[in-house]
Every structure is written in C-alpha cells, then in structure tokens.
Amino acid sequence: MIHRYTTFIKAVNLTIDYIILNLSMVIAYLIEDKSYISWISNKAYLPVVLVFNLIWLLSANITGLYEHVLNKDSIKTYRGLIKTYLLFVSFICFTIIILIGTKAYFITREYLFYSLALFGFLLGFWKLIFLSIRRSDRSLLVDSRSAIIIGGGRIGNDLKNFFKNNPSRGYNVIGFFDDNPDVVQNKDLYLGSTSDCIRYVIANKVDEIFCTLPSAEAEKIERLMLDADKNLIRFKFVPDYYDYGIKPTSIQSFGHIPVISIRPEPLENILNRFIKRVFDIIFSLFIILFVFSWLFPILAIIIKLQSKGPVFFVQARSGRDNKTFNCYKFRSMKINDDSDKKQATRDDDRVTRIGKFMRKTSLDELPQFFNVLIGNMSVVGPRPHMLSHTEQYSLLIDKFMVRHFLKPGITGWAQVKGLRGETKTTDDMMARVEADVWYLENWSFLLDMKIIVLTLWNSVKGDKKAF
Incomplete structure (x- = not known):
C-alpha cells in the first residue's frame, strides 16, 4: 500500500534536500573563501550552516512541501518547491543581511548568491529525478492485498466502498461473510456464514480479515481471532464506536482495559505546554518592550483626541475551560451600550478613524500581549469570544465548547485561513470552530510559527475581513 511508504519517502526527500543544501553551501564556500581555512573547522561559518538548515525546515513546514509526496502531481510538486524556495530565500536574506549582518560571520553577498543559486538549481534537478523515478516505479510501491470482510452491515459496506474509492490503499475486497445473508447489499459478494x-x-x-461485527457478538469475534492467529492470518477489528463518528488516534491501556481518546491533543503533553508557554513569555516580552513601549503613547494620544473615553477597552471573555477573564484591547470604537453583545460590522459607525486603522492592521490587539504574559491567553490559539456569543453558539454548535480546551490566542488558525471578522450566520461560526478544533488536534511549535508569519503577512498586505 502506498501509505506504508509515505513516511519513508518523505524522510528520503527531506534527507536528500538537506544534503543538497549543505553541499551547495560547502561548494559556495570553496568558490568564494580566500582564507584557505577548512570549512569544517571554521567556527564563524558553522552558525550560518545552522541558520540555513533551520530556515529551510521552517519554510518547508509553512508550505507543506513534504506532505503527500507520493500523491502530488509534478505541477503541484514544483509549485510547492518554488514557493518554499522563495520563502527560504526571503527568510535567509532577512535573517542574514538585516538581523545578524554579513560581517559578523564573514559572509559575503557573493557567497549568499552562489549558495542560494546552486541550491535552487540542484534542488530543481533532484526533484525532476525524483518525479521520474516515482512515475516509473509507483506501481511497485502498491502492495496489493486480498481481503474479506466479516459482517455485511453498514460498517462492512462502508469499508468495502472505502477500499474501492481508495485503490492506493492496496486492498482488493473479495467478499463478505455473515450469518445473515440479507444484510449484504451486493449478493454476488456473499461468500458464506462466519463459520x-x-x-x-x-x-x-x-x-487479511476485517471484522465489522458488533461487540455484542464478542464470543464469535474471539473465536475468529483465535482461528486466524493459529493459521497466520492477519485479523483486523473495526469497532462499532465507528457509528458515533469517532476518529480515535491513541489508545491507553489501564491494565487490560483499552481506553480510546476520541481526538489527539498535543498540548496535553506537559513538555509541549512548557515549550508553548516559554515562547509566549519571550515573544510577549519582546513585543511589549520593543513595540508596545513606543507605540502606546502615540496611539493613546490619537485615541483620546478622536473620541472621549479610556484608551483601553476591557471586556470579559471566555478563556480556557470556559473561565472568564478580562481581555485588553486599544479602544477602537466610540463609547456605546452594545459593545458586549454586538460584533463590529463593515462600515460600523461606532468605529473611530484611528480605530479603523488599528482594526485593519490588528494593532488594537497589542495590549493582549499583557494577557499572554499574565497567562490567560497565548500568542496563538482560538480567538476569545464575548460571553454572550459563547452562551449563544454553545447551544447551536455541538463542538463549540471544544475550542475552550485551549487558551485563547491573539491570532489563530481560523484567522489566517480567512475566518475572522463578523460571523453573520451559524455556518460562519461553525467553520471557525472547525478550524479551531483542527488546530487543537494538530498543534506543533512549527505550526505556531507558521501562523505567526502568516498573521504578520496578512497585517502588511491587509485583510478584507478586518474591519
């Protein structure tokens, strides 16, 4: 089956890309360096190697370069490669030239040009080779297997249809076994009773055998499992909690009792929470000291000049575990009685002139970095809602409260996917909730970095839903 090889092929791609990257750097060093110091013993050169490698990993993660390497066609593969390469070059130029400077590590602009140009050429050539190999040998990667399904009910039929619609899984379903022939939809596939x-x-x-019998027939299932083991036949059981729409991702054993988690939660891992919290503290301190400190007096004066009222807008919002906390923002509206129940709309007459600019650029959210420092928010997470909205939508959307397993964030996956601003319908809010739940299930530190980069980019180019 193709999916069995995906991780291996992904690892091969990543490894060869890194070999090409570092080989390009070494060749560029040999071409450009005039000191005749061996590159491997040049201590000033090694930090540059680390920066190049880390930035390539970040760029590839942002664009998803190594996802679905066996399924993407050549156009999508090269499109993703070009996007990743351009992002990589941008980050390199920004980091090396602007942040740390070229002189600090004796890097010349010529070295940067040679290494990046050579890397781009070799990378493009390698992907051409990879696509050629993949095209000719893809059939060899499909490990076709014959299978039968025990149980001809809805679950069994759904499983058969899944294999039919996903030939890359490599299963050829021969037929069904069931003690009740009437439940098998396609009578031509009925092969006999379970015995x-x-x-x-x-x-x-x-x-292989796939068993879709309900757990009520435990005695029959156990007998079939034992007979399959005796005859070296792989036996796979499809549990009937499938009917609840649950997609389990991890199983814990409490003694001999299996306990199934219905969704992954990477931030339940204490190490992941520690990493996220340390980053929140460092990043929020950086913003407060180097951005908020000088921008605050400017915005405060303009806010006070344009409308009466306080500089800050403080509102009770729903936090982690649905605990209420005070969320801070720069006041972007005139004082009004609807601020705790009515969302901002396009051309809202409550929004001041400076308020429109702050909301468009998300500068009104800057004070929330104090929320992050305090610990009741994170830099990245689901946006906190007004209490009235939490109460309203928790009754309308089944998974709405799931987003409260996490700390709310200044920005989030929903926001960078374009799901920000006014929620005119329940479907709008449902799409936002689905994005927040996806983030909860797929959190990683690199995903947070990706969201922050995309948020900064959206702030620069402007978001049409920011008003």
Whole structure:
C-alpha cells in the first residue's frame, strides 16, 4: 500500500534536500573563501550552516512541501518547491543581511548568491529525478492485498466502498461473510456464514480479515481471532464506536482495559505546554518592550483626541475551560451600550478613524500581549469570544465548547485561513470552530510559527475581513 511508504519517502526527500543544501553551501564556500581555512573547522561559518538548515525546515513546514509526496502531481510538486524556495530565500536574506549582518560571520553577498543559486538549481534537478523515478516505479510501491470482510452491515459496506474509492490503499475486497445473508447489499459478494470464513481464507490464500461485527457478538469475534492467529492470518477489528463518528488516534491501556481518546491533543503533553508557554513569555516580552513601549503613547494620544473615553477597552471573555477573564484591547470604537453583545460590522459607525486603522492592521490587539504574559491567553490559539456569543453558539454548535480546551490566542488558525471578522450566520461560526478544533488536534511549535508569519503577512498586505 502506498501509505506504508509515505513516511519513508518523505524522510528520503527531506534527507536528500538537506544534503543538497549543505553541499551547495560547502561548494559556495570553496568558490568564494580566500582564507584557505577548512570549512569544517571554521567556527564563524558553522552558525550560518545552522541558520540555513533551520530556515529551510521552517519554510518547508509553512508550505507543506513534504506532505503527500507520493500523491502530488509534478505541477503541484514544483509549485510547492518554488514557493518554499522563495520563502527560504526571503527568510535567509532577512535573517542574514538585516538581523545578524554579513560581517559578523564573514559572509559575503557573493557567497549568499552562489549558495542560494546552486541550491535552487540542484534542488530543481533532484526533484525532476525524483518525479521520474516515482512515475516509473509507483506501481511497485502498491502492495496489493486480498481481503474479506466479516459482517455485511453498514460498517462492512462502508469499508468495502472505502477500499474501492481508495485503490492506493492496496486492498482488493473479495467478499463478505455473515450469518445473515440479507444484510449484504451486493449478493454476488456473499461468500458464506462466519463459520466458513477461516476455511475459505486458507483455501484461497486471502491476506487479511476485517471484522465489522458488533461487540455484542464478542464470543464469535474471539473465536475468529483465535482461528486466524493459529493459521497466520492477519485479523483486523473495526469497532462499532465507528457509528458515533469517532476518529480515535491513541489508545491507553489501564491494565487490560483499552481506553480510546476520541481526538489527539498535543498540548496535553506537559513538555509541549512548557515549550508553548516559554515562547509566549519571550515573544510577549519582546513585543511589549520593543513595540508596545513606543507605540502606546502615540496611539493613546490619537485615541483620546478622536473620541472621549479610556484608551483601553476591557471586556470579559471566555478563556480556557470556559473561565472568564478580562481581555485588553486599544479602544477602537466610540463609547456605546452594545459593545458586549454586538460584533463590529463593515462600515460600523461606532468605529473611530484611528480605530479603523488599528482594526485593519490588528494593532488594537497589542495590549493582549499583557494577557499572554499574565497567562490567560497565548500568542496563538482560538480567538476569545464575548460571553454572550459563547452562551449563544454553545447551544447551536455541538463542538463549540471544544475550542475552550485551549487558551485563547491573539491570532489563530481560523484567522489566517480567512475566518475572522463578523460571523453573520451559524455556518460562519461553525467553520471557525472547525478550524479551531483542527488546530487543537494538530498543534506543533512549527505550526505556531507558521501562523505567526502568516498573521504578520496578512497585517502588511491587509485583510478584507478586518474591519
């Protein structure tokens, strides 16, 4: 099956890309360096190597370069490669030239040009080779296996249709075994009762058995499992919690009792929470000291000049575990009685002139870095809602409260996916909730970095839903 090789092929791609990157740097060093110091013993050169490697990893993660390497066609592969390369070059130029400077590590602009140009050429050539190999040998990666399904009900039929619609999984379903022939939709695929199953599998050299019988038939399932083990037949059980729409991702054993988690939560890992919290503290301190400190008096004066009222807008919002906290913002509206129940709309007459600018650039959110420092918010997470909205939508959307397993954030996955601003319908809010739940299930530190970069980019170019 193709999916069995995906991780391996992804690792091969990543490894070769890194070899090409570092080889390009070494060749550029040999071309440009006039000191005749071996590159491997040049201590001033090694930090540059680290920067190049880390930035390539960040760029590839942002663009998803190594995702679906076996399924993406050549156009999508090269499109993703070009996006990643351009992002990589941009980050390199910004980091090396602007942030740390070229003189600090004896880097010349010529070295940067040679290394980046050579890397781009070799990378493009390698991907051409990879696509050629993949095209000619893709059929060899498909490990086709024959299978039968025990249980011809809805679950069994859904499983058969899944394999039919996803040939890359490599399963060829021969038919069904069930003690009730009437439940099998396609009568041509009915092979007999469950007692005939093992004999048929042995006689026809079937590779695997998928059992979709309900747990109420535990005795029958156990007998089939034992018979399959005795005859070296792989037996896979499809549990009937499938009916609840649950997609389990981890199983813990409490003694001999399996306990299934219905969704992954990477931030339940204490190390992940520690990493996220340390980053929140460092990043919020940086923004407060180097951005907020000088921008605050400017914005405060303009806010006071344009409308009466306080500089800050403080509102009770729903936080982690649905605990209420005070969320801070620069006041972007005139004082009004609807601020705790009515969202801002396009051309809202409550928004001041400076307020429109702050909301467009998200500068009104800057005081929330104090919330992050305090600990009731994170830099990245689901946006906190007004209490009235939490109460309203928790009754309308089943998974709405799931987003409160996390600390709310200044920005989030929903926001960079364009799901920000006014929620005119329940469907709008549902899309935002789905994005927040996806973030909860797929959190990683690099994903947070990606969201922050995209947020900064959206602030620069302007977001049409920011008003």
